[in-house]
Amino acid sequence: KNExxxxxxxxxxxxxxxxxxxxxxxVGISALHWLQQHPGGGIVSLFMLSSGKKKHxxxxxxxxxxxxxxxxxxxxxxxxDSAVYICAVVPCNYQLIWGxxxxxxxxx
Amino acid sequence: ETGVTQxxxxxxxxxGQQVTLRCSSQSGHNTVSWYQQALGQGPQFIFQYYRExxxxxxxxxxxxxxxxxxxxSSELNVNxxxxxxxxxYLCASSLGGVVFGPGTxxxxx
Numbered sequence: 001k002n003e004x005x006x007x008x009x010x011x012x013x014x015x016x017x018x019x020x021x022x023x024x025x026x027v028g029i030s031a032l033h034w035l036q037q038h039p040g041g042g043i044v045s046l047f048m049l050s051s052g053k054k055k056h057x058x059x060x061x062x063x064x065x066x067x068x069x070x071x072x073x074x075x076x077x078x079x080x081d082s083a084v085y086i087c088a089v090v091p092c093n094y095q096l097i098w099g100x101x102x103x104x105x106x107x108x
Numbered sequence: 109e110t111g112v113t114q115x116x117x118x119x120x121x122x123x124g125q126q127v128t129l130r131c132s133s134q135s136g137h138n139t140v141s142w143y144q145q146a147l148g149q150g151p152q153f154i155f156q157y158y159r160e161x162x163x164x165x166x167x168x169x170x171x172x173x174x175x176x177x178x179x180x181s182s183e184l185n186v187n188x189x190x191x192x193x194x195x196x197y198l199c200a201s202s203l204g205g206v207v208f209g210p211g212t213x214x215x216x217x
Contacts, residue, residue, distance in 0.1 A: 044208065045206055048206065101150060
């Protein structure tokens with residue numbers, strides 16, 4: 001079993017829909033990252049969470065440390081949100097443990 | 109100056125050659141990590157440097173080596189390149205948060 005599990009692996013939605021991507025992990029962590037990678041591109045850090053909830057524009061990330069679960073939400077989704085979204089956890093240093101990623105496609 | 113930069117952006121090498129990839133850390137970040145991302149796969153941890161010392165290493169052979177300089181910039185060196193080394197190489201600097209560079213796409217022919 002992988003230490004970081006993401007779901008779904010693939011998600012296709014219509015523009016404007018509310019999107020949720022989930023991440024569960026099995027190790028103790030000091031922080032969790034949500035990252036975005038566009039096709040052929042580098043990785044952009046969206047959020048770093050150690051507790052609670054963070055919001056940036058149309059993106060919201062939550063984490064429940066007790067349940068070892070985090071979610072990334074996108075409100076009013078747009079085709080430019082199409083990308084791979086990766087959950088990565090930080091066990092005790094910056095050797096990130098990566099989820100497999102969720103490929104999101106938003107259709108106009 | 110903010111952000112992490114990597115050079116070159118793209119590189120084509122022949123099997124058996126050596127390559128050096130460079131990374132400039134975000135200002136103030138004293139930790140740098142390198143990752144290899146093969147096409148269609150998640151990033152794999154290569155190694156991490158903290159204040160010029162290697163601070164952790166993933167499952168990569170010794171022909172993958174690195175350096176961190178006093179200004180916290182870093183190099184990744186790969187000797188005796190193999191076809192399977194073709195990948196996107198990502199550098200990330202950290203001090204609390206993590207900032208990723210845009211990556212260097214290496215193609216080995």
